[in-house]
Amino acid sequence: MPIIYKETKDLDYERVVDIFYSVKFLKHPHKRKIYKRAIEKAFRNSQYVVAAYDNDKLIAFVRVLTDKSLFATIWNLIVSPDYQIKGIGQTLVRRCLDKYPKLHFFTIADKSVYKFYEKMGFKIHSHGMYLEKGRKVCLIYN
Numbered sequence: 001m002p003i004i005y006k007e008t009k010d011l012d013y014e015r016v017v018d019i020f021y022s023v024k025f026l027k028h029p030h031k032r033k034i035y036k037r038a039i040e041k042a043f044r045n046s047q048y049v050v051a052a053y054d055n056d057k058l059i060a061f062v063r064v065l066t067d068k069s070l071f072a073t074i075w076n077l078i079v080s081p082d083y084q085i086k087g088i089g090q091t092l093v094r095r096c097l098d099k100y101p102k103l104h105f106f107t108i109a110d111k112s113v114y115k116f117y118e119k120m121g122f123k124i125h126s127h128g129m130y131l132e133k134g135r136k137v138c139l140i141y142n
C-alpha cells in the first residue's frame, strides 16, 4: 500500500493525540482535552506540517518552526508504532529539509533516536539549553 504524504495543518487532531499516546509522548488520559487543544494550536502555528497517510488513515507527522532566514527546528516527529522502520520517518524529515534547503536545522531528540537522525546527517550538539516553563502540557521525550 503506497503511503501518501500531505502538507497540511488540517489534521484529525483526535487521531494526532492518539498517536502521541501510542509512543508514550503523552501520559495522563484525563488531560486529553488540554493536550489536544495545545497540540492543535502548536501545529497550526507552525510554518510547515507534513503528515503521512495509509489510505485515509493518519499514521505519522512532523512539524517545523522557522525564522525562514537562518534556523529551523523539527518538532513532534512521530510514526505510529505499526508503521515504524519502513522509511516513513526518514521521508518526513527529508521533506522538512527539502522545504528549507538553506536553513540550519535543529531538533531535540532522545538518545534512542540519535542514530536515526545521524543517518540523515544530523550531528550531536552538546551546547543546547532548555528552560521548562509552568505550562499544563508537557510532552515526554524519554
Ligand SMILES: CC(C)(COP(=O)(O)OP(=O)(O)OC[C@H]1O[C@@H](n2cnc3c(N)ncnc32)[C@H](O)[C@@H]1OP(=O)(O)O)[C@@H](O)C(=O)NCCC(=O)NCCS
Pocket: 023, 076, 077, 078, 079, 080, 083, 084, 085, 086, 087, 088, 089, 090, 091, 108, 109, 110, 112, 113, 114, 115, 116, 119, 141
Ligand atoms: C524515530 C522515528 C520517528 C523513526 O521513524 P521510522 O519511520 O520508524 O524510521 P525510518 O524507517 O525512516 O528509519 C530510517 C533509518 O533509521 C533507522 N532507525 C529508525 N528508528 C531508529 C531508532 N530508534 N534507533 C536507531 N535507528 C533507527 C532505521 O532502521 C533506518 O535505517 P536504515 O536506513 O539503515 O534501514 C519513529 O521510530 C518514532 O516515531 N518513534 C517514536 C517517537 C520518537 O521518538 N520521535 C522522535 C522525536 S525525538
